[in-house]
Amino acid sequence: MKLSMKFLCLLCVLRGASHCLSLDREAFSITNYDLNLQIEPEQHRLGARGKITLRNDTSAPQKIAVLQVSSSLDWRAIRVGDKMLQFVTQPFTSDIDHTGSLSEAIVRLPQEIAPHGTIDLDIAYEGVILLDTTRLTRIGTPEDAAKSSDWDQIDEKFTAMRGAGYVAWYPIATEVANFSEEDNLFGVLGRWKMREAGSTMKMHLIVPMDYPSVPQIVLGGMNCPPTLLEAASQVDQRVTANCVSERLGLNSPTLVMADYQVLEQPSLEVQYTPSHNGAATNFADSAKLAAPLINEWFGTAKERTVIADLPHADAAPFESGALLLIPLATSDPKLFGLVAAHQLTHATFLSFRPWIEEGLAHFAQTLYLEQQKGRPAALDYMVMHRSALTVIEPTTTALDPEQEKSRALANTIDEQLLRSKAMAVWWMLRDMIGDAALKKAIASYRPGQDHDPTYMPRLIAAETQRDLSWFFDDWLYHDRGLPDFKVESAYAASTPIKSFMLTITLDNLGTAAAEVPVVIKYSNGEITKRVELRAKSKVTFRIELPAAPLEIQVNDGSVPESDVTNNTFRVPAPAK
Ligand SMILES: [Zn+2]
Numbered sequence: 001m002k003l004s005m006k007f008l009c010l011l012c013v014l015r016g017a018s019h020c021l022s023l024d025r026e027a028f029s030i031t032n033y034d035l036n037l038q039i040e041p042e043q044h045r046l047g048a049r050g051k052i053t054l055r056n057d058t059s060a061p062q063k064i065a066v067l068q069v070s071s072s073l074d075w076r077a078i079r080v081g082d083k084m085l086q087f088v089t090q091p092f093t094s095d096i097d098h099t100g101s102l103s104e105a106i107v108r109l110p111q112e113i114a115p116h117g118t119i120d121l122d123i124a125y126e127g128v129i130l131l132d133t134t135r136l137t138r139i140g141t142p143e144d145a146a147k148s149s150d151w152d153q154i155d156e157k158f159t160a161m162r163g164a165g166y167v168a169w170y171p172i173a174t175e176v177a178n179f180s181e182e183d184n185l186f187g188v189l190g191r192w193k194m195r196e197a198g199s200t201m202k203m204h205l206i207v208p209m210d211y212p213s214v215p216q217i218v219l220g221g222m223n224c225p226p227t228l229l230e231a232a233s234q235v236d237q238r239v240t241a242n243c244v245s246e247r248l249g250l251n252s253p254t255l256v257m258a259d260y261q262v263l264e265q266p267s268l269e270v271q272y273t274p275s276h277n278g279a280a281t282n283f284a285d286s287a288k289l290a291a292p293l294i295n296e297w298f299g300t301a302k303e304r305t306v307i308a309d310l311p312h313a314d315a316a317p318f319e320s321g322a323l324l325l326i327p328l329a330t331s332d333p334k335l336f337g338l339v340a341a342h343q344l345t346h347a348t349f350l351s352f353r354p355w356i357e358e359g360l361a362h363f364a365q366t367l368y369l370e371q372q373k374g375r376p377a378a379l380d381y382m383v384m385h386r387s388a389l390t391v392i393e394p395t396t397t398a399l400d401p402e403q404e405k406s407r408a409l410a411n412t413i414d415e416q417l418l419r420s421k422a423m424a425v426w427w428m429l430r431d432m433i434g435d436a437a438l439k440k441a442i443a444s445y446r447p448g449q450d451h452d453p454t455y456m457p458r459l460i461a462a463e464t465q466r467d468l469s470w471f472f473d474d475w476l477y478h479d480r481g482l483p484d485f486k487v488e489s490a491y492a493a494s495t496p497i498k499s500f501m502l503t504i505t506l507d508n509l510g511t512a513a514a515e516v517p518v519v520i521k522y523s524n525g526e527i528t529k530r531v532e533l534r535a536k537s538k539v540t541f542r543i544e545l546p547a548a549p550l551e552i553q554v555n556d557g558s559v560p561e562s563d564v565t566n567n568t569f570r571v572p573a574p575a576k
Contacts, residue, residue, distance in 0.1 A: 039206070099134050133150050216257070250352060428515070
C-alpha cells in the first residue's frame with residue numbers, strides 16, 4: 001500500500017495534483033486475451049503469460065492502467081514489446097474474488113492512450129488457487145454455507161476456476177465490489193461483463209502429467225471443446241488444450257478439470273465422477289426427453305450442452321453459457337428435465353442481451369413444465385419465482401425517469417429480474433400473439449444483426465397485427481413496476497333469450513399495463529376473456545353467458561402482479 005501511494009504521488013508530481021485523487025480503475029477494458037496457462041494441480045499452481053489488449057473507454061487520454069488478478073496470484077512482468085513497464089502492486093480489497101482481495105498492478109503506460117485508443121501489453125503472473133471462503137466468512141457466513149458457494153480451486157482431484165465474480169484467474173479491471181452493500185458486487189461485476197461482452201479470448205493450456213490418468217478439461221462460456229493431445233514423451237508428459245472465444249458475451253470463462261468419465265449424446269455431454277454413473281445416465285435421459293421441445297421453439301443446437309459434475313455434495317450449481325456445473329449425485333433427479341431445458345436453450349439460442357438469453361432459457365422451463373404437466377403447473381412455477389419480484393419492484397409510487405431506464409429489463413443484468421420478470425414477459429408475449437407467431441419471431445433473430453434494444457421487439461411486432469408498443473414500453477424499455485388488477489364491479493341481468501348479460505368493470509391500480517385473462521365461472525362451466533388494461537385505468541365490458549355467473553377471477557398467474565388479494569369477485573344474483 002505504502003509503495004503504491006509513493007508511486008501514485010510520484011505520478012501526481014509528474015501529472016498534476018488532480019490525478020492524485022482519481023485512479024479510474026475502469027478506464028480501460030481488456031478487449032483481447034491471448035494467454036498461455038500452465039496448471040500444476042499437485043502444487044495448486046497457475047502460471048500465466050501472454051498478451052492482452054487494453055482499450056481506453058473514457059473520453060480523456062489515459063496514462064495509468066490498473067490490472068487485477070486474484071490476491072493469491074502475483075504479478076511478475078508487464079511489458080510493451082521489449083520495454084519493461086514500471087508498475088507497483090498492492091492488495092486491493094474487493095469481493096469480486098473468493099479471497100476477498102485482488103493483486104492490483106498500477107501500470108504507468110509508455111504514452112498516453114487517446115479515448116478509444118488501444119495498447120498491447122505482455123504480461124506474466126503466477127501463484128496458487130486454493131479453496132478460499134474469506135469474502136463470505138468475514139461477513140459472518142457459516143463455513144459450510146461459504147464452502148457450498150465458493151468451491152473454486154486448483155487441486156489434483158478437482159479443479160474449477162469460474163473467473164470474475166469468483167476467482168480472477170485472468171486479468172480484470174474493476175472498482176471495489178462489496179458483498180455487504182446491497183447489489184454492489186453484482187453492479188460492479190455486471191459493468192465488467194458488459195464492457196467485456198465483445199472481447200475475444202484465446203487460451204493455450206498446458207497441464208504436466210505426472211499422475212496416471214488423463215484428466216478431462218472442460219472450458220465453459222468459451223464455445224470451444226478442448227483438444228486433448230497425446231503426451232509427447234515419457235519425460236515431457238503433458239496435456240494441452242487450445243481454446244478460442246470470438247466473443248465472451250456475458251459468460252464468465254470457466255475452466256474445470258477432473259478425473260471425469262464422459263457420457264456422450266449428439267448434442268450433450270455429461271462429465272461425471274465415476275461413482276455417479278447412475279445420476280449421469282438419469283440426466284442424459286431427461287435431456288433427451290426435453291430436447292425436441294427446445295428444438296421446436298429455438299431451432300437446432302449451435303453448440304454442445306456440457307454438464308460437469310461437482311464432487312462436493314452441497315456445492316451450488318453454476319452456469320456459464322452452455323456449461324452447467326452441478327452436483328449430480330445429490331441433485332433431485334425429478335428436476336433434471338427442467339434443468340436440461342434451460343441449458344439446452346443456452347446451447348441453442350445465442351444472444352448477448354440478458355433479457356433475451358436468460359429470459360428465453362427460463363421461459364423454456366415453463367414450456368417444458370406445461371408440456372409435461374399442463375398450463376397450471378407452468379403458472380405455479382412462474383408464481384413461485386415471483387415472490388422476489390413483488391419485493392424489488394416499485395408499487396404505488398413510480399420511479400424517477402432515470403431509474404425507470406436504468407432498471408429497465410432491456411438494460412438490466414439483475415438475476416432476479418431476469419429470472420422472474422423476463423420469464424413472464426416471454427410468457428405474456430406468447431399469450432398475446434400465439435405460439436406460431438412467437439416461434440417465427442425467435443427463428444428470425446440473428447445475434448449479428450442485434451445492434452439495438454428495439455431489434456427483438458421489431459421482429460416480434462412483424463409477426464402480429466397488434467400494436468405492442470405499449471407493452472414493450474412498460475415491461476422492457478422502462479421499469480414501470482407491476483400492474484394491480486381489481487374487479488371493481490360486476491352485475492348480471494337475464495336476457496329475453498334465457499341467457500345472461502354480465503357487465504364487468506376492471507381496474508388496474510398498478511403502474512404497468514398488461515393484457516390479462518379474466519375467468520368467469522358459471523354453474524356448469526367457465527369462460528375466459530383477455531382484456532388489455534393500461535396502468536391506473538379502468539375498463540368496462542359486457543359478456544353474454546349461458547347461465548348465471550357465480551364468480552369472476554382476474555389474472556390466472558400469467559401476469560406478474562403486486563397484489564392478488566383483490567382479484568376474485570362473487571357476482572350478486574342477477575336482476576330479473
Ligand atoms: Zn441461464
